[in-house]
Amino acid sequence: MTLVSVEGLSVSFPSAGGPPVRAVEDLSFALAPGGALGIVGESGSGKSTAAYALLGLHRGTGARVAGTVRVAGHDVTAADEAELRTVRGGVAAMVFQDPLSSLDPYQAVGDQIAEVYRVHHRGASRRAARERAVEVLDRVGIPDAARRARSRPHEFSGGQRQRALIAMAVACEPRLLVADEPTTALDVTVQAQILGLLRELREETGMGLVLVTHDLGVAAGNVDELLVMRGGRAVESGPVREVLRAPREPYTRDLLAAVPRVEVRREPSPSSSSLPSSPSVSAEGPALIEATGLRQEFGRGRRSVTAVDGVSLTLRAGETVGVVGESGSGKTTLGRMLVRLLRPSGGELRYRGREIGTLGERELRSFRSELQMVFQDPVSSLNPRRSVGESIADPLRAAGRTSEKEIVARVRDLLERVGLDPDAYHRYPHEFSGGQRQRVGIARALAPSPKVVVCDEPVSALDVTTQAQVVALLGELQRELGLALVFIAHDLAVVRQVSDRVVVMRGGRVLEHGPADAVYERPEHPYTRGLLEAVPRVG
Amino acid sequence: MIPYVARRLLGVVAVLLVLSVVVYATFYLAPGDPARLACGPKCDPEQVRQVRAQLGLDEPVYVQYWHFLTGVVTGHDYSTGTGVRHCDAPCLGLSFQNDQSVTGLIAQRLPATASLAAGAMVLWLVIGIGSGLLSVLRRGGATERVLTWITLAGTATPVFISGIGLLMLFCAYLEWLPFPTYVPLTDDPEQWAWNLLLPCLALALLESAKYARLTRSSLLETLAEDHVRTFRAYGVGERAIVGRHALRGALAPVIALTAADFGSMFGNAMLTETMFGLPGVGQLLVHATQTIDLPVVVGLVMVTGAAVAIANIVADVLYAVADRRVALR
Secondary structure, eight states, X not given: OOSEEEEEEEEEEOOTTSOOEEEEEEXXXXXXTTOEEEEEOOTTSSHHHHHHHTTTTTTXXXXXXXXXXXXXXXXXXXXXXXXXXXXXXXXXXXXXXXXXXXXXXXXXXXXXXXXXXXXXXXXXXXXXXXXXXXXXXXXXXXXXXXXXXXXXXXXXXXXXXXXXXXXXXXXXXXXXXXXXXXXXXXXXHHHHHHHHHHHHHHHHHOOEEEEEESOHHHHHTTOSXXXXXXXXXXXXXXXXXXXXXXXXXXXXXXXXXXXXXXXXXXXXXXXGGGSTTOOOOSTTSOXXXXXXXXXXXXXXXXXXXXXXXXXXXXXXXXXXXXXXXXXXXXXXXXXXXXXXXXXXXXXXXXXXXXXXXXXXXXXXXXXXXXXXXXXXXXXXXXXXXXXXXXXXXXXXXXXXXXXXXXXXXXXXXXXXXXXXXXXXXXXXGGGSOHHHHHHHHHHHXXXXXXXEEEEESTTTTSOHHHHHHHHHHHHHHHHHHTOEEEEEESOHHXXXXXXXXXXXXXXXXXXXXXXXXXXXXXXXXXXXHHHHHHSOOOX | OHHHHHHHHHHHHHXXXXXXXXXXXXXXXXSSXXXXXXXXTTOXXXXXXXXXXXXXXXXXXXXXXHHHHHHHHHOEEEEOSSSEEEEOSSOOOBXXXXXXXXXXXXXXXXXXXXXXXXXXXXXXXXXXXXXXXHHHHTTTSHHHHHHHHHXXXXXXXXXXXXXXXXXXXXXXXXXXXXXXXXXXXXTOHHHHHXXXXXHHHHHHHHHHXXXXXXXXXXXHHHHTSHHHHHXXXXXXOHHHIIIIIIHHHHHHHHHHHHHHHHHHHHXXXXXXHHHTTOOOHHHHHHHHHHXXXXXXXXXXXXXXXXXXXXXXXXXXXXXXHHOTTOOOO
């Protein structure tokens, strides 16, 4: 008997003033009891929509669901409300992506678990339910579970919140766990712990797993079967090793090729002879930025937090320095100080020999166009009410030297350079995809002809194939323009693909600093070794 | 929490000081002669001058203001023409019109207004949150439309219409309730409640649509949050989801609005007070403004201001109690 059997599943969402959006079309798959299936795909592939259908979560949302979904003998699409409620949690439990927002902020974590437990164990007393909550919290590795059960979610760390959500699932003893990007919001070391916990729990309880993820590395080490989706349809499915080692479909091959790999050296850049005007990419270029003992404190007195604690760094023309670290390591704060979006609280910051760390806003103005930044979220870092051309033109106008005609010509040139249609000048951000928007963000940073560009997680919101394109674009532009790049990211593999030198940060300090290949192949600091070991690998 | 409340109360004192300065300045700049109004139409200029001196209106405005401030803290002696009257602290002065102590006047009338405001608040919260909640639970159905319609009609009807309607229905035709007369709470709590029911209801009907809409939209917003999805995915019933997980978050804006509305009832409920013959501060304020009775106006502005400010402190504390992530500082 199968645990999950999905046949001809289609889900479509009504859209205002248009044909319904077909999120999933004619999807079929099955899962044996105790098995693990990975559903992978890029954003918009319908993988989460398919997973939600396993618990009948589209009911009442206006979505149209066709086909059959059977989970442990229950026909989810035909079940009545009461049956559906017993399936949800009791038969199939779900773990969501964002552990912060997925728990009720107003209630103690233990009470939330106890409430769910009592839904599925009608006879259980409040006290028994609370005891069960403490038991499962202890099981998922929350230290001092009896006391922590009374804490609210905001008192937990990100990893602990995800453990608590998993505890909620475990409390109901489901036969199937559906995990929707369970580790995407977590740091890589925490991700490894959570994935390890899921493996242990499966061995212990024999529950099946449907793991939805965009990360092929995460899928590779944690499932038996793989289903690759694109545009709502199944592209390819089969045993995970076969699919990853010998993909049959071209799309799967492209997807695999685009995944940055932490164990692979950076591709040597095309020789400078093919681009006669480019400056040499040696590490011996003139030093543009020299930071010494840079510090940043937020807040005052007892509440003050030191975000960056004595970081020294040199950045030369034409080179890329990668900055890696987990959340809270101070990498973004460092980046913002380097372009003087933040004023350092201490230390020296020199740009071409001149101290800029202490300059006021007015004196900084002449440096602004040379120090630029590309931000993580291409959606929120562009003004939705201005056309992209205007957004790119803003820094040119702020510099205030050229005429309107020259500005428009320059913006069109920039759009073309980042691989967009120059006629896109008058279009608005919502008309572009995520990758295109990040190209706009890059064009905006390049507009005032900067010497230094700090990219803060420039590709972490993008799909792997788009990621690869944007990374390639940054490399090209760097060679053409001789830019000095600072590439800040939590993804160690991406950083390796772009960086000449790498800085590893933790708790505001630099733990390790050196040529990229040396740091990745012969890490000196145990923390760096731990980080590298935690990276999930595709095969 | 106690240092926080203490600091906020100091803030209230500062606000009240500013308010009193503004009222004094407005009064000083406004046309009209309070001495003439206090003396009466038959007074000759000499008598008016005497009255002016007696009321202290011949002194410079900052001296008058200083007397007011010292009066609040230490009390003040007033000449009444024939003798001296002592006014104990907190002394808000004597009415220009009849030499009565303003503190006493307000203290006499405050209970009626406070009862009305508190009763109305309870009713508008019950009606507003209740119908907001019901329209979310039965969203898309006829119940939702009817509820929206009723609450909107309540808001669109002025108090003097809905008041008369309520009086005619419940007192004249059905004879379920007596025509309201104010009975102090300390005299007879049961009669107090019955007599206040209609005025509170009239006022609450006016306010409740706002609360119904706010509750509804705020609830729908919290229902779309991720943590609600979690409980749906674990088979928790809709009623438990709304009541236990969504309502608490949805009530934050309701608390804030209630604080502001409750405070402003002390100045805005005069129509209802007049309609139902309640001896509240509203009537006093109207009369004092017409006769340029500065001490009474200042006193009432102080009381209203204090009510608004204190209601807001209570709201902020409730906020922090409801949501432990909110830090009071």
